Amino acid sequence: MTDPTNTSAIRAEGLAKTFHDPQRGVVEAVKGVDLDCRKGEIFGLLGPNGAGKTTTLRMLSTILAPTAGRALIDGVDVAEDPLEVRRRLGFLSGSTGLYPRLTGRETLRYFGRLHGLEGERLEAAIARAFDAFDLHAFGDGRCEALSTGQKQRVSIARAVLHDPPVLILDEPTTGLDIMASSDMIQFIESRREAGTCVLFSTHILSEAERLCDRIGIVYDGRMLAAGSLDELRAMTGKEWLEEIFRELVQRADAGEGAA
Amino acid sequence: MSSPPRDAPGAGVLRAAFAVARKELGESFRDRQTLLYTFVLPLCMYPAMFWIMVQGVLVVQGQKQARDVTVGVVATAETAEAARGQLALDEEGRGRIEVVALDPETPRDADAIAELIEGEEADALLFLPDGRSEDDPAALFFDSTSSQSETARGRVVSALEGWTEELRAEAAEARELDPEVLEPILIQTRKINPSKDDGALVLSLLLPILLVVMCVLGAFFPAVDLTAGEKERQTAETTLLLPIPRLGLHLGKIFAVCATSMIAATLNLLALGLSAGHLLGQLAGLGDGAPKVELPLGALISIAPLAALFAFFVSAVLTGVASLAASFKEGQALLGPVQMLFMLPAMATNLPGMELTATTAWIPVVNVSLAFRGLLVGSASAGPLLLCAFSLTVAALFAIWFSVRLLSSEEVSLSSETISMTRILRILRPR
Structure with a gap:
């Protein structure tokens, strides 16, 4: 059930995921991640490749089932009602x-x-998406024939067509050219204004600095630290995000990492 | 921020399954390979292929009939001359029999005769002693591996029948006997079944195999496309995020594969059934008494429920197995042997003595093939048919369970590697 007094749009406690890999045996991809993203907030998960960002996002979006821990999306438990969770997120x-x-x-x-839109409501939502993302020139062509930027615009329209309260974006600018990347950043900023909670993963520091209200540093399956840029500066005594990231990683490697 | 409606149509598993199936079918019919195997092959290529094959056979048969053959006759000069008169009769539309008199001392030795045939001195050798002899009977030697020699044998046997009849009549007359005395039993063989039953028999050898083969071929490409193909196109994640129950999603895929399989089988059976009458009639070179090959609509309608169950069984198995592959190419490689597992039992049902019984009704593939044949020739009885329906239902449900179990596994749905047998067993292990 949804708690109306709760301002958390995404909440995770001790979220963990273990895989059985044929070559490597048992792999702990995520080792007890805690996370709290509020409504109308942009939260960035920052970390290197293989840190567990994508696995965390996949658990939150019900693609993967957590091995341990608990996660709520808009107040709904991902393990107890994954279908309702999928209705509430893009x-x-x-x-x-x-x-x-x-x-x-x-x-x-x-x-x-499939999101429950029918008839005129559906056609109106599609027309709004065509206008908002300027799909008129290519929206009636097969997706296989579209450019990367055009595909990304259709993909964004698809993700927000049902006006979800939570958006989860997994490295959304990877592989995009400068213009498409810029469009994506503008889109993320526009969702903040719309009051949507946006959780996105990236390994591009400048993107995180520019967009995020709060940033979580993920490394080796753990959340090393989370907070606003100022809070992270205070936590590490470093000015720039790159330095902050390095400092936290070095502490983690030295066994001093704190979540 | 408004929440999406809670009464979204994802609530019903079957409703979700049909929504997914409709979308997957639409996509499948935009895939060239699926289109080729589902529509183009049955509607164009199979009738064309059969027509070319039948025309080829007719040409070869015509050439064979018109071919001249040489028969070496080993006999006294007088008998050899008589044989020439009897064998060398001209028949319209048939090639001549050229009779060559050979040395009467030619030995009846297979190797020596083979040399004569290989040396093209004669296509067959006829040994004709003077009069009837128990120790030294008349004999015809030929090489069954040579088409020319085989033709010569057929032509000589046919000509000798008439000559024998003539000699018998002469002998009876010389003894002032009625020739009928020498043939005390006169046998007439008469067919009691209508000609269309002969056609049904011909179709009963073809259509059941075609039903199985086309169900499998029709399901093959969609099964790979909707599972391994989805991983390759990186759309698996998108599909898993659909706001519908996972069971509905997986059933939807199986429904889509099954629909393609049934469409392919139906179109093929109709196309072959419609063209078979004309083509098989030509092949048999038959006139008024020819077997009538008609589209067996009654049998096709009767087999439809069993064929649908079989299509579900095939589709679920192929979808499950194809889901283990990480790419389209690997999916095709995995399904190759599985395809043969379906086709070989279907072909085995043409072995003599195979019928739908209480035992064979339990064997998947064999049962549907035999049931169809039984319905085509009118020999199917209700008991084994019901048993067959029950066993196909059990097989289809088990296959759907197997497939859904695999598709529901995170390892299978998102893996970038082909799943090993050990992992499959772990996935299928009771929880």
Whole structure:
């Protein structure tokens, strides 16, 4: 059940994930991550490749089941009611994940219908998405024929068509050119204004510095620290995000990492 | 911020499954390979292929009939001359039999005769002693591996029948006997079944195999495309995020594969059934008494429920197995042997003595093939058919469980590697 007094849009406690890898045996990809993202907040998960960012986001979006811990999206437990969680979030990754043989309009119609939009409401939502993301020139062409930037715009429209209170973006600017990347950053900023909670992962420091209200530093499956840039500066005594990141990683490697 | 409606249509598993199936079917029919195997092959290529094959056979048969053959006759000069008169009769549309008189002392030795045939001195050798002899009977030697020699044998046997009849009549007359005395039993063989039953028999050898083969081929590409193909296209994550129950999602994929399989099988059966009458009639070179090959609509309608169950079984198995692959290419490689596991039992049902019984009704593939054949020739009875329906339902449900279990596994749905047998067993292990 949703608690109306709770301002947390995303909350995770001790979230962990263990895989059985044929080559490496048992792999602890995420080792007890705590996370609290508020409504209308942009929260960045910053970390190197293999740190556990994507696995964390996949658990929060119900793609993977956590091995341990608990996570709530808009007050709904991901393990207890994953279907309701999926209704309340929009998810986007750098690979766009569009069905290549569907057109942009068909993609939006398919997702809209499954999100409970029908008839005029559905068509109105699609028309708004076409206007908002300027899909008119290519939205009726098959996705396989679109450029990367065009695919990304259709993909964003798909993720927010049902106006979700929570957006989870997995390295959304990876592989995008300068213009498409800039469009994505503008889109993320616009969601803050709309009151949506945006959780996104990145390893691009400048992106995190510019966009995030708060930043979580993830390393080796652990959340080393989380807070606003000023809070992280105070925590480490360093000025720049790159220095902060290095300091936290060195502490973790030396066994002093604190979550 | 408004929340999405709680009564979203994801609530019902079946409703979700149909929504997914509709979308997957639409996408599949935009895939060239699926289109080729589902529509183009049955509607164009198979009738064309069969037509070319039948025309080829007719040409070869015509050439064979018109071919001249040489028969070496080993006999006294007088008998050899008589044989020439009897064998060398001209028949319209048939090649000539050229009779060559050979040395009467030619030995009846297979190796020596083989040399004569290989040396093209004769296509067959006929040993004709004077009069009837128990020790030294008339004999015809030929090489069954040579088409020319085989043709010569057929032509000589046919010509000798008439000559024998003539000699018998002459002998009876010389003894002032009625020739019928020498043939005390006159046998007439008469077919009691209508000609269309002969056609049904011909179709019963073809259509059941085609049903199985086309169900498998129709499911093959969609099964790979909706599982391994989805991983390759990096859309698996998007699909897993759909606001519908996972069971509905996986069932939707199986439904889509099954629908393609059934469409492919139906179109193929109709295309072959419609063209078979004309083509098989031509092949048999038959006139008024020819077997009538008609589209067996009654049998096709009767087999439909069993075929649907079988299509579910095939689709679920292929979808489950294809989900273990990480790419389209690997999916095709994995399904190759599985495809053969379906096709070989179907072909085995054409072995003599195979019928739908209380035992064979329990064997998947074999049961549906035999049931279809039984319905085509009208020999199927209700008991084994019901048993067959029950066993196919059990097999389809088990296959759906197997497939959904695999598709529900995180290892399977998101893995970038082909899943090993050990991991499969771990996934399928009771929880």
